[in-house]
Amino acid sequence: MTRKVCVVGGATTPFDYGPTGFESIEGGAAECIRETQEDIPEFSLRDIDLMVYSHFSVHFGHQLAAEWIIHDHLGLVGLPHYRVENGGNTGGSALYAAALAVMSGHHDVVGIVGWETMDSVTQSQGSEFIAMASDIRYELMVGGIYPIYYAAMANKWMKDNNVTEEDVATIGAKNRNNAMDNPKTQWYRNENRYITVEDVMNSRLISYPIKKYDCCLMSRGVAFVLICSEEYAKKVNPDRYATIDGMGLSSCTIRAGDRLNFPGWTEQYGPNYPEMTEFGACRNSAEQAYKMAGIKNPLKEIDFGEIHDAFSTSEAQIYKALGLADENTIAQFLRDERTHMHSDIPMNPGGGLMGYGHPVGATGLMSTIECFYQITDMVPSKHLSRKTEVPDAECGIVNSHAGTGTSISNFILRRH
Amino acid sequence: MSKILLKKKDREKKVEKPFFTERKEYRPEGVKETGLALVGHEISEDGYVMNQFLHYDQLYTIRHGWNSRFFKGLLEGKIWGTRCPKCGDTWVPVRTHCWNLDCNLQKTEWVEMPLKAKVHTWTVAGWSGRSSLKRLPIVLVYGVVEGSKVAIANELHGIDPWDVEFDMPLKIVFKPEEERVGAVTDFHFEPADSWEPSPMNEEKERIKHLIEPVYDWVKTFK
Structure with missing residues (x-):
């Protein structure tokens, strides 16, 4: 019925914040494609038959339809193009849209360019722009910004699951320290130091229980992913491509307070779910992806993941939503450092949003690219060492996440 | 905060239109709609990089x-x-x-x-x-x-x-x-x-x- 979809290449610009070395969005897109061409010399821009653009906020971009600037800069005039926007899950949703286009048989080779320039305004103004993706009539006005909503959700989740501030702080340290092995990451380029759980615990309060080093970075960056049919992948990069064996996309309420007992969820998962604590759209989209990929036991069958660590607390919540642990095991799962490089299911070896950065429209693509590098043995040539290589990785999960869990996608990538 | 009461005018007959009879203004001092305005720029010492400052301000009507x-x-x-x-x-x-x-x-x-x-x-x-x-x-x-x-x-x-x-x-x-x-x-x-x-x-x-x-x-x- 449907065709196999492959990830065959991709690259990001370095992620940054502030005046360091920025090309321009169209220049950044061109550089990402040039790097992809170095990896796949057989790939020509003439092969692309659809471009999907992934960009969150025109508030940050101060330019409507900025994809038109990029598209014509790339010399692709005449080729069909459109932009996907879906909050923090813009990258995942663009990948979803592009994959559907290949799956349908209507397109063979689809390029996805994602970007965000969040340093066009101050950090606090930026926080407020992002919060405009909450319901501004009810939430933005009352001092709300995303870290505060997440803190309120995480506070109850941690109590309900017996998870402590230290337990989640391990994630904040892990992802930044992973980023120290990855030269394009914002943490490596701007801070360039290893941190401890204590550093996370002692960092300034953002909103209890979330502190500065529990939060992702505000970033500027561009990313490019090339997806295609298997025929094309075999032609241009026969030894190094990944197949998208499963994918899922799901949704939840915009206001977190509306999901205590939402009828649609009650119908599917019973009463009091997802509550204000769980990411129902993550569980639901993961279930879709697992079913499509034939995964019965994710903890055993998935080797690693690149997931949406907007906050260290939300990475922990995502572990549970992905079915890696339940309410009885999640605290111990965190304490055993199961998702660190030395353990059985490393999460965010590329650095994640806390280490690599979170230029919203590029983020889900960055996660896809890092997952692709692992699966195609490209980490040694892209990272600084093999410390962040997942040995013999066969199967990875990519997770992209928006709002207060309002839109979430999951993808299963496998070595072909 | 000032309150203005507006006089009722003839209503449009074809479609139901709200007629706003009460309006309050509480605009903080200094808030103006300037539209798009370039308000400055900076150039790096080596002359290679230029940043420009754009001020953009807009009055929105939240229609409840x-x-x-x-x-x-x-x-x-x-x-x-x-x-x-x-x-x-x-x-x-x-x-x-x-x-x-x-x-x-x-x-x-x-x-x-x-x-x-x-x-x-x-x-x-x-x-x-x-x-x-x-x-x-x-x-x-x-x-x-x-x-x-x-x-x-x-x-x-x-x-x-x-x-x-x-x-x-x-x-x-x-x-x-x-x-x-x-x-x-x-x-x-x-x-x-x-x-x-x-x-x-x-x-x-x-x-x-x-x-x-x-x-x-x-x-x-x-």
Whole structure:
């Protein structure tokens, strides 16, 4: 019925914040494609038959339809193009849209360019722009910004699951320290130091229980992913491509307070779910992806993941939503450092949003690219060492996440 | 804050048009719609990089439409909810159509809610958006207004931030009438009169420790 979809290449610009070395969005897109061409010399821009653009906020971009600037800069005039926007899950949703286009048989080779320039305004103004993706009539006005909503959700989740501030702080340290092995990451380029759980615990309060080093970075960056049919992948990069064996996309309420007992969820998962604590759209989209990929036991069958660590607390919540642990095991799962490089299911070896950065429209693509590098043995040539290589990785999960869990996608990538 | 009463003019006959008879202006001093304006630039020492500063300001009209009664109610010190006449589900924040798929987007009816709520979850913010920085630290709670199936976010006042707790009873308190603007900031939560804080414990000490620098920081820009 449907065709196999492959990830065959991709690259990001370095992620940054502030005046360091920025090309321009169209220049950044061109550089990402040039790097992809170095990896796949057989790939020509003439092969692309659809471009999907992934960009969150025109508030940050101060330019409507900025994809038109990029598209014509790339010399692709005449080729069909459109932009996907879906909050923090813009990258995942663009990948979803592009994959559907290949799956349908209507397109063979689809390029996805994602970007965000969040340093066009101050950090606090930026926080407020992002919060405009909450319901501004009810939430933005009352001092709300995303870290505060997440803190309120995480506070109850941690109590309900017996998870402590230290337990989640391990994630904040892990992802930044992973980023120290990855030269394009914002943490490596701007801070360039290893941190401890204590550093996370002692960092300034953002909103209890979330502190500065529990939060992702505000970033500027561009990313490019090339997806295609298997025929094309075999032609241009026969030894190094990944197949998208499963994918899922799901949704939840915009206001977190509306999901205590939402009828649609009650119908599917019973009463009091997802509550204000769980990411129902993550569980639901993961279930879709697992079913499509034939995964019965994710903890055993998935080797690693690149997931949406907007906050260290939300990475922990995502572990549970992905079915890696339940309410009885999640605290111990965190304490055993199961998702660190030395353990059985490393999460965010590329650095994640806390280490690599979170230029919203590029983020889900960055996660896809890092997952692709692992699966195609490209980490040694892209990272600084093999410390962040997942040995013999066969199967990875990519997770992209928006709002207060309002839109979430999951993808299963496998070595072909 | 000035209030202008407008004279009624002839109504348009073909379509139902609201005629606005009351308008208030409370624009902070210095807020102007300049539209697009380049206000400066900078060039790097080596001459290779240029940044330009763009100021963009725009007046928006938030058209509350069918949700208007909720926001107008705030001006009057009332919390309006909506209820589905079919299934009885009731909401604050309001829904003008029912969320139950079986009710098939049934239009809901307005119902005045009691000024009582309960904490569902909470956080103590030490950082916020630009327009809220001076109010830090902020205790933000998601409170369930009595009778509602959902929680609404708002600030909790009248409490030491570390004393907030799950399930604590709340009352809804409005600003003085002349300060209200028809936004959710017209009200906040306070602990119900019957509520007493529990003794200090390890978590409360931790929160107190975390927000101490916030108090100092806020003083620097007040």
